[in-house]
Amino acid sequence: MSTAAFIKANLAFVHAALQDARNGTEDQLHFVPDSGSHSIAWCLWHTSRVEDLVMSNVTGQDQIWSEEWAERTGLPFKGFGMMTDEEAQGIRVGSVDALGDYQDAVFARTNEFLDSASDDDLERQIPARNGTESVGEAISLHMMGHFNGHRGEINTLRGMQGMPTVMAAQGTH
Numbered sequence: 001m002s003t004a005a006f007i008k009a010n011l012a013f014v015h016a017a018l019q020d021a022r023n024g025t026e027d028q029l030h031f032v033p034d035s036g037s038h039s040i041a042w043c044l045w046h047t048s049r050v051e052d053l054v055m056s057n058v059t060g061q062d063q064i065w066s067e068e069w070a071e072r073t074g075l076p077f078k079g080f081g082m083m084t085d086e087e088a089q090g091i092r093v094g095s096v097d098a099l100g101d102y103q104d105a106v107f108a109r110t111n112e113f114l115d116s117a118s119d120d121d122l123e124r125q126i127p128a129r130n131g132t133e134s135v136g137e138a139i140s141l142h143m144m145g146h147f148n149g150h151r152g153e154i155n156t157l158r159g160m161q162g163m164p165t166v167m168a169a170q171g172t173h
Contacts, residue, residue, distance in 0.1 A: 004117035007139055011114070014147045015107045018047055020166040021154045022100050028161055029096060032089045040157050041093040043150040045073070046081030048103045053080055054142050055110050057126055058135050064105050072098035110143075 001009075021040055022029075029041040038046075049065060056063045070077035074094020081088065093099050122136035133141070155165040 003119055003122055004114045008111060008114040010144055014144055017151045017166040018044060018103065022096055024163060028163060030092060031157060031161055033160055036085055038088045040154050042088050042091045043154050044099060045075055045091060047147050047150055048106050049080035051110060051143055052106045054138050055113060059113055069102050073102060
């Protein structure tokens, strides 16, 4: 198995969890516990925006996010979720279906890149916050690792509301 295929297989699990996390009522998706945290809706928007930013940096293409997507989803055009907790807790998705369409478009771009990525492509250095990092590091750190943290947050929020975890039937027949 190539490194890109390995990354794609692992990222497929994370993507499936984020897609499953769309399931819930508007109140469930926007629930924020008294002790803080973010909502499931914020996690879905944030992870999609981060992946879009990373992959636009990797591919040299414009971000998929646009004013049209912002209007369709009811979310801010500027930013990607780096905000105060109070601001994050105020994020409301106007259309979960539109956010799902955006997520799917972002995931498709990532998969398209990984379908043809060589080890050299994954080792290529790209700008990072503190210098440079390889494309493989960017995907592993900012997408797989980061997003699994938010998957845990999503599962905690779902559990607090009596909902099943995302992909509760994963691995069962």
